[in-house]
Amino acid sequence: MELSDLTNSTTAKNVVVFDYGFGNVRSAERALAHVGARVEITRDYDKAMAADGLLVPGVGAFAACMKGLREARGDWIVGRRLSGGRPVMGICVGMQILFGRGIEHGVEAEGLDEWPGTVEPLRAPVVPHMGWNTVKAPEGSQLFAGLDEDERYYFVHSYAVRTWELEVTNPHMPSPKVGWATHGEPFVAAVENGPLWATQFHPEKSGDAGARLLRNWLDTL
Template sequence: MIAILDYGSGNLRSAQRAFATSGVDVVVTSDRATALEADGLVVPGVGAFAACMQGLRSVDGEAIIRERIAKERPVLGICIGMQILFQEGSEHAENTNHKGVGVWEGEVSRLKAPILPHMGWNNIESDPNSTLLKGVSGESFYFVHSYAAKKAVGKMQGWSFHGEKFLAVVEDGYVSATQFHPEKSGDAGLALIKNWVSAL
């Protein structure tokens, strides 16, 4: 079973439909026990870093993510759900950055690009050994964001470019993440979802 964490942020129903195409049961939930015991946990996210962290903490999501990782149970972050896995984010931060879950070191900061948000289709420079991008490494995926992580973390990375190079994919043992929206990325996105589910 796949659990999509409901903490008030994200395209929950479209994500649920997309993950259901992989042939597994999918539930949208904020229930701690369900989120902990699912074969895979999806952490979606739409909006601002600080607001998403506030919502995540309201359902004990920060602790759920850490506990799953400690128990070697897979987690997949999507868009802001990827960003909040980092130590901190500078979005709408005045004096000090907003604290993230801290799975990975580093900061999520504003892209240096002439046009923001980065909205639309973009390709990815990926590692040939990527599990998530197996069979779709030359495809484009759908992005909507103005902030991103820009330093390598994890065991394997995929990169994209909008004004500057940024992290589009991270694969790090039981934790994976995409800056783009696989549920909005057509056949390539569905193939990525199936790759993740098959690896659970």
């Protein structure tokens, strides 16, 4: 499918970009609108709950993002949406805060704990990890559907989750699909887990490949 066809592939979906003061909300808005979504930037509870999809961006320190999210009741909104099977997508630090905790400069902060795991400093010769990198997509991925394995995505981060800890023991429950990237060491770059999806990279800054990823998400809403 060509990029020019993406906006016509499904009926437009309503997406709220959650505005809690810690994300590139305008970039996300433009990228989603470009692939055919009806987008609103807001922290309004009713609008965030009613949207077909909720996108949670994030830029800055883990602890500061969590503080801002809680002050905007975003932690409660994310939890309520997920308990009802309503789609949520996190980007960059908006992905990191979905894990149990983050450690930055020796300071530990609690995350949303949707997934077990710790956000820690990347162990790499050059930090931050800034620029384009490939992602090893999981088998059967919907997020990376239609994308080549050598596609590159835009990363800006110094911290990451280095191990995936969630174990699904119920044979009737699907296992999360986890994508990996490498910068000095492997780290979690993307997750698809029922209604909760996330990327460590910035799809809104990743050109045509990022647009296809966002379109793939919209197609599931």
